[in-house]
Amino acid sequence: MKLTFEIEPVEQARPRATRMGKGIRLYDPKKVSVYKKQLAMMCQFQYKKEPLTGPLAVSLKFYRHVQSSVSKKERELRITGAHRPVVKPDTDNYIKSTLDGLNGLLWEDDNQIVKIVAEKYYSDHPRVEIEVEEVNEDGNT
Numbered sequence: 281m282k283l284t285f286e287i288e289p290v291e292q293a294r295p296r297a298t299r300m301g302k303g304i305r306l307y308d309p310k311k312v313s314v315y316k317k318q319l320a321m322m323c324q325f326q327y328k329k330e331p332l333t334g335p336l337a338v339s340l341k342f343y344r345h346v347q348s349s350v351s352k353k354e355r356e357l358r359i360t361g362a363h364r365p366v367v368k369p370d371t372d373n374y375i376k377s378t379l380d381g382l383n384g385l386l387w388e389d390d391n392q393i394v395k396i397v398a399e400k401y402y403s404d405h406p407r408v409e410i411e412v413e414e415v416n417e418d419g420n421t
Contacts, residue, residue, distance in 0.1 A: 285407060289315075289378065289407075290314075291312075291368075291369030291370070291374050292308075293309045293312050295308060295309075296308070327386060337395040337396075337413045339398075340408065340409070341399050341409040342408055343407045359402060361401060363402070374398065
């Protein structure tokens, strides 16, 4: 199954903490929280079935804006894919926020993911593309 979410990817940031009585409550920063909620709404619009169960293989492609401070030549190299994002945020932080945002919707829990491939690209149209395949008993998709 392939899904495309027309949304700027957002990296998982360190959780924030606040005191509540004798305990501490951890929560996502607002930017991350909004991203996860928007991603969930987009997923519910595109995927109307029950969450997948069992082992899964996931491929993610994160497309982010090109910085406005680069030259026209560099911009073209980035858009064509000749130059890829080797800057922060890290790919693994994009993965974490995206997989968490799809928990209970696309799959029951992201602990079901046994194989993952993720890539970062530049684009004029920021988005997240995800492909999910069920892994059968012999380990193949």
